[in-house]
Amino acid sequence: MRHSRISKALGAAAALALAVSACAPGGGTPGGTEAPVDPNKVISAYSNEPQNPLLPANTNEVYGGRVVELLFEGLRAYDPNGKPVNALAESIETTDSQHWTIKVKQGATFTNGEAITAKTFVDSWNFAALSTNLQNNSFFFESIEGYPEVSAVTKTTDAEGKTTSTPAPTAQTMSGLVAKDDQTLEVTLLQPEADWSLRLGYSAFYPLPSAALADPKAYGENPVGNGPYMMAKETGSWVHDQSISLVKNPDYEGPRKAKNGGVTFKFYTDPGPAYTDLQADNLDVSDVLPSNALKTYTTDFPDRNATKPTATNSTLNIPGYNPNFQGEAGKLRRQALSHAINREEIAKVVFNGTRTPAKAYVPPVIEGFKADVPGSEVLTYDPAKAKDLWAQAEAIQPYDASKPILIASNTDGGNKEWVDAVSNNFKNNLGIQAEIQPFAKFAEVLDLRKTQSLVSLTRAGWQGDYPSMYNFLGPVWATDASSNYEKYSNPEFDRLLREGLTSDTTEGANAKFNQAQEILFEDLPGLPLWDQNRAIVWSNNVIKAETGWNGAIRYFDIEAK
Amino acid sequence: MIRYIVRRLLQVIPVFLGTTLLVYFMVFALPGDPIAALFGDRQPPQSVIDALRAQYNLDQPFIVQYGIFLKNLFTLNLGVDFTQQPIAATLARIFPVTAMLAVEALAIQAIFGVAFGLVAGLRRGKLFDSTVLVASLVVIAVPTFVLGFVFQLVFGVYLGWAKPTVGAQAGWGDLLLPAVVLGLVSFAYVLRLTRASVTENMNADYVRTATAKGLSRPRVVLAHILRNSMIPVVTYLGANLGGLMGGAIVTEGIFNVPGVGNKLYQATLRGEGPTIVAIVSILVLVFVLANLLVDLLYAWLDPRIRYEA
Numbered sequence: 001m002r003h004s005r006i007s008k009a010l011g012a013a014a015a016l017a018l019a020v021s022a023c024a025p026g027g028g029t030p031g032g033t034e035a036p037v038d039p040n041k042v043i044s045a046y047s048n049e050p051q052n053p054l055l056p057a058n059t060n061e062v063y064g065g066r067v068v069e070l071l072f073e074g075l076r077a078y079d080p081n082g083k084p085v086n087a088l089a090e091s092i093e094t095t096d097s098q099h100w101t102i103k104v105k106q107g108a109t110f111t112n113g114e115a116i117t118a119k120t121f122v123d124s125w126n127f128a129a130l131s132t133n134l135q136n137n138s139f140f141f142e143s144i145e146g147y148p149e150v151s152a153v154t155k156t157t158d159a160e161g162k163t164t165s166t167p168a169p170t171a172q173t174m175s176g177l178v179a180k181d182d183q184t185l186e187v188t189l190l191q192p193e194a195d196w197s198l199r200l201g202y203s204a205f206y207p208l209p210s211a212a213l214a215d216p217k218a219y220g221e222n223p224v225g226n227g228p229y230m231m232a233k234e235t236g237s238w239v240h241d242q243s244i245s246l247v248k249n250p251d252y253e254g255p256r257k258a259k260n261g262g263v264t265f266k267f268y269t270d271p272g273p274a275y276t277d278l279q280a281d282n283l284d285v286s287d288v289l290p291s292n293a294l295k296t297y298t299t300d301f302p303d304r305n306a307t308k309p310t311a312t313n314s315t316l317n318i319p320g321y322n323p324n325f326q327g328e329a330g331k332l333r334r335q336a337l338s339h340a341i342n343r344e345e346i347a348k349v350v351f352n353g354t355r356t357p358a359k360a361y362v363p364p365v366i367e368g369f370k371a372d373v374p375g376s377e378v379l380t381y382d383p384a385k386a387k388d389l390w391a392q393a394e395a396i397q398p399y400d401a402s403k404p405i406l407i408a409s410n411t412d413g414g415n416k417e418w419v420d421a422v423s424n425n426f427k428n429n430l431g432i433q434a435e436i437q438p439f440a441k442f443a444e445v446l447d448l449r450k451t452q453s454l455v456s457l458t459r460a461g462w463q464g465d466y467p468s469m470y471n472f473l474g475p476v477w478a479t480d481a482s483s484n485y486e487k488y489s490n491p492e493f494d495r496l497l498r499e500g501l502t503s504d505t506t507e508g509a510n511a512k513f514n515q516a517q518e519i520l521f522e523d524l525p526g527l528p529l530w531d532q533n534r535a536i537v538w539s540n541n542v543i544k545a546e547t548g549w550n551g552a553i554r555y556f557d558i559e560a561k
Numbered sequence: 562m563i564r565y566i567v568r569r570l571l572q573v574i575p576v577f578l579g580t581t582l583l584v585y586f587m588v589f590a591l592p593g594d595p596i597a598a599l600f601g602d603r604q605p606p607q608s609v610i611d612a613l614r615a616q617y618n619l620d621q622p623f624i625v626q627y628g629i630f631l632k633n634l635f636t637l638n639l640g641v642d643f644t645q646q647p648i649a650a651t652l653a654r655i656f657p658v659t660a661m662l663a664v665e666a667l668a669i670q671a672i673f674g675v676a677f678g679l680v681a682g683l684r685r686g687k688l689f690d691s692t693v694l695v696a697s698l699v700v701i702a703v704p705t706f707v708l709g710f711v712f713q714l715v716f717g718v719y720l721g722w723a724k725p726t727v728g729a730q731a732g733w734g735d736l737l738l739p740a741v742v743l744g745l746v747s748f749a750y751v752l753r754l755t756r757a758s759v760t761e762n763m764n765a766d767y768v769r770t771a772t773a774k775g776l777s778r779p780r781v782v783l784a785h786i787l788r789n790s791m792i793p794v795v796t797y798l799g800a801n802l803g804g805l806m807g808g809a810i811v812t813e814g815i816f817n818v819p820g821v822g823n824k825l826y827q828a829t830l831r832g833e834g835p836t837i838v839a840i841v842s843i844l845v846l847v848f849v850l851a852n853l854l855v856d857l858l859y860a861w862l863d864p865r866i867r868y869e870a
Binding site: 049050051052053060061131134135136137138139151153164165166167217239240241242243266267268269270272273274276277279280282439440441442443444446447450463465475482483 | 591592593594595597598599600603604605606607608609611612613615620643644645646650651654655713714717718721724725726728729730814815816817819823824826827830832
């Protein structure tokens with residue numbers, strides 16, 4: 001923010017200059033005939049240093065994830081709307097949602113010639129799930145029979161009461177994974193899960209060549225995959241802290257065939273310089289815009305920008321361990337807070353339209369989303385009702401002022417601005433004290449959340465791993481779920497989730513999940529705030545770029561000229 | 562002379578221990594669990610977090626962590642950073658880039674600063690002098706990041722003379738634009754220091770003597786005025802070299818230079834103690850050596866200065 005005014009003025013000047021210079025070459029070809037697509041052009045894209053060696057089951061952050069997704073192909077892939085399509089899978093069949101038979105396409109190979117068979121998947125998934133291999137995404141295999149054995153840990157508590165978990169698997173492989181023959185993979189789950197096959201396009205489920213299993217760390221430097229792209233050179237394509245170069249995999253046959261010659265990910269520690277590079281056509285595409293460009297990117301890049309909803313949402317969580325939010329009074333207070341937030345205005349004014357007010361606990365891009373789940377009226381802005389509800393709560397039990405309304409949030413990344421706006425909503429509409437509890441780093445907030453020591457509220461968010469309603473409900477709100485830090489628990493909600501998972505059809509499952517959302521709207525363990533839209537811009541070298549369901553750019557679909 | 566150098570080098574040891582201990586403590590005191598911060602809302606299994614914590618010795622008390630760091634340093638095994646990359650390789654990658662940038666910036670400020678300052682000093686009160694003085698004042702008054710953004714947009718975007726950012730495989734030419742931005746402010750200081758010093762020395766007795774001896778004007782200017790005017794300038798440049806090597810965080814950020822400043826900034830954000838302290842250790846050496854070099858240059862510039870053994 002410290003230089004927003006200057007860079008804005010300069011940005012406007014730069015836009016003008018671009019407009020002027022854009023006229024010059026255009027004048028030579030009147031009528032504006034479209035430049036032909038160059039299928040061999042290598043495009044450059046915004047990124048940053050991946051945090052881990054490039055192993056699919058170990059990559060859980062965006063900058064490594066975008067590389068891994070281009071280097072590998074899984075059993076399935078997602079279309080731009082998040083609909084899964086078969087990729088390496090010939091067919092995926094089940095009769096009871098618990099026993100799955102997957103036919104792997106014949107003749108698929110890694111770029112080093114190694115064949116991909118059903119056994120490749122068995123080995124890769126066993127490697128990823130085994131706790132001694134310490135893969136970040138190992139819990140993605142938690143539904144498979146035998147996972148509890150390979151993921152077992154022993155917990156030791158030291159003299160100060162600190163608990164350490166050490167991997168102690170009681171089996172090396174999951175019993176639920178069997179390669180019947182070269183093409184047939186049989187998977188047995190611990191329980192029926194109707195949406196299990198939806199996640200097969202996620203990177204944790206990608207196949208790995210044998211070299212990866214032999215020496216994961218060395219392999220992660222120069223990975224060999226089977227995706228639409230491959231590393232540009234056998235070694236050294238990843239120049240640390242600088243760039244990763246990928247080229248088209250000429251042998252790739254699948255739903256994500258590259259329409260350009262390659263992608264070079266250039267690393268930036270700050271989106272500002274990248275934005276300038278885009279203006280100078282020194283960078284071709286970026287999905288991270290500096291916050292001071294949110295108001296200007298549509299004019300800086302006319303006809304060269306796109307904004308699309310993604311599967312990422314934000315909530316304001318209210319821990320049940322705060323006595324002010326327990327019992328009948330607590331319930332009324334949670335509703336009052338929700339009615340007091342003017343989501344529409346904050347999305348427009350603070351976020352410049354890069355957020356859409358939430359209608360549910362699941363973003364609209366996810367199949368099964370319903371905008372009118374009973375109870376979701378609580379998301380409407382209604383200051384009068386909010387005030388009334390708060391007064392009712394006060395009548396039952398006065399607010400304990402030793403736990404004031406503080407919204408724990410890290411102040412970077414533009415978070416302070418919207419938390420301030422929400423606090424002002426609370427102050428003005430409810431006549432109560434509310435403000436941000438500021439932290440320099442996200443990790444500090446996480447520490448408080450993990451140890452259940454928040455004063456009152458906290459910001460929270462979820463980015464979908466795979467396009468499924470369950471992914472937005474289970475890991476976040478189910479009892480003792482991995483990211484349910486506020487320890488919300490409602491047996492009825494858990495039951496509906498389980499019923500949804502065991503439904504025969506996706507429609508049946510989603511109906512159950514929507515019923516489960518009714519419980520959330522009743523309990524309001526967190527207030528849905530808004531869903532994220534992803535804005536991207538591209539240079540004059542690119543004809544069109546697009547993001548997928550999760551907001552990631554579909555690099556392989558980019559046409560360059 | 563040799564004993565003087567040895568004694569100065571021995572001073573490095575307490576300075577080194579003091580700074581690294583201090584920096585390590587400050588990183589240690591940073592709030593928030595750096596391992597948990599590597600992951601977002603979706604945390605990996607606790608056993609993965611615990612294993613990482615053990616790998617980076619974060620489960621140990623502060624003084625043990627520092628002791629392990631020192632032991633590793635002396636066995637030349639710096640370990641890996643939070644992205645599992647060997648720290649030694651990182652240092653070998655970032656320091657040459659920043660060194661190139663620093664040398665380029667230093668050359669710009671030294672050559673142009675001294676030349677302009679000398680001419681301005683010799684023509685005190687004339688048009689050139691006044692113009693240069695006002696211009697240098699303007700440069701000093703404008704913050705570096707403003708200069709950086711303006712240069713980036715003017716030369717990088719409008720005129721297209723240079724790439725707006727540096728990025729991968731930085732060469733001397735790529736680094737020219739950030740070097741100019743980085744060197745400009747100090748250039749103004751060097752210019753003003755040289756000018757003041759030259760003005761003062763022009764009236765010195767030895768200059769009058771030299772002129773009276775019938776020496777040519779260039780010889781008087783270069784050998785007598787300029788050389789004697791260099792002492793404050795060299796002191797300033799020497800101290801500046803250390804600062805430039807420390808990474809101009811702002812300039813490297815604006816131009817996306819993959820150097821020390823950028824890495825230091827990222828490592829601080831991530832709370833990566835070992836990386837930060839490894840970088841700082843090298844910087845301590847650079848500072849001490851740069852200062853030693855300056856002190857040795859004094860003797861050459863002014864033969865009256867002698868080093869007590």
